[in-house]
Amino acid sequence: MLKHQAIANKLKSYIDDNQLSHGTKLPSLTELMEMYGVSKNTMMQALKNLENSHVVYQVQGSGIFVRRRQRQDYDPLFQNTAGFFGNFHERITNRVLAFEKLPAEPEIAKNLQLPVGSLVYRILRLQYLDGKPFWLEESFYVADLVGHLPATVAEGSIFSYLRAQGLKIGFSDKYFDSVLLDEAQAKLLDLPPNSPALRLEDIYYLNDGRIFDYSRTYCQAKFYAQSN
């Protein structure tokens, strides 16, 4: 564990445990450096992390303060590389609707930047959050890059499996817009037909820049994102 990350975690725990409210002033940079026994640069980096994850905000010449968002009934939009479900894997369950290995159709091939007909896995899943249908996901994995995928992995986290196999997941492009669900989609998600929903398309890259996954998902959840 990186030093600045460890410190960031400790500070965050401190804020959470003591339930400090928005605007509460924290010790000064110099004091924090001494408290944690690190250099200024490292402490700054820890604070930068916390600022980027919206736990604190810093005001030059004045101090470091606790930041809190108002609404709690929304899910985080971007958590980390693993996609939307950064820290609540436990709350997710899956129902696999399709699992097959087939040659890529033109549109899929284009998104994966492969020749048409290259072998891909297609996985269609309905995901439940806390037992409620939440997320309809169709994803395509490049067979050459992910190796053999046993059908059972689709029941759990595919990304965790791939990481365990030594794949290094790097970053992703996300495209999204708003659509009407068709009848089949709405039924699966337990919504009336013609409900509005978010559609998200993801293109995932390995850490060396090669595309290994294209997926599209539909949901009707509420999200939040914080920005600086």
Add this chain to the structure above:
Amino acid sequence: MLKHQAIANKLKSYIDDNQLSHGTKLPSLTELMEMYGVSKNTMMQALKNLENSHVVYQVQGSGIFVRRRQRQDYDPLFQNTAGFFGNFHERITNRVLAFEKLPAEPEIAKNLQLPVGSLVYRILRLQYLDGKPFWLEESFYVADLVGHLPATVAEGSIFSYLRAQGLKIGFSDKYFDSVLLDEAQAKLLDLPPNSPALRLEDIYYLNDGRIFDYSRTYCQAKFYAQSN
């Protein structure tokens, strides 16, 4: 201009001007340090910037590479503090539908964390991107924090005006989901009734953590966001 920022800009220009494609290898960290005459830390920070803005990706032990997203017909979702319109202010025009100063209703007061009845400005605008209706925005500004707002500012960028008045804008919380437009909204946006749309609610804070703006916007655009 910060040194690491200036360097990041130069490198980005270099990549754009030469139209380097995804995966192109850049000079090594040490070479870049020498080329720009800065310390390792500073160069790293410049590269971190570029990595966060999805211009490059770094692979330890291997090198620094150009990153490109595939689709160009999407708008950026998060650009910077100024909200959605980071770098394309010029393409935006406004039609002001309402401009008034009034006591805050309970729901608005709650979002602004003010007592009910506090004075706020309410501004309803239709925004055009490249001349096409694009974005329906209703926003509420805290009168005590923004001072006197002449009605004419609503025709341009309100945030630019506020900044010019010395207000320091800090960060924001963004909440979004998908909804059906009602008849009036759809008409304004030049869409059929019952079209699906994205709804975005924003809560903007000053750099000292006080809320000064709450707004909700509706649109049917396509967005992208990249993540690491």
Add this chain to the structure above:
DNA sequence: GAGTGGTCTAGACCACGAG
């Protein structure tokens, strides 16, 4: 093992804010 990215330090100096 050579080369490349990544973390950390100690200390100099700058920029902003509050009294």
Add this chain to the structure above:
DNA sequence: TCGTGGTCTAGACCACTCT
């Protein structure tokens, strides 16, 4: 003017990748 956050440097040392 003083305390606080913010930037930059030079150099030590670590971790990964490629051959």
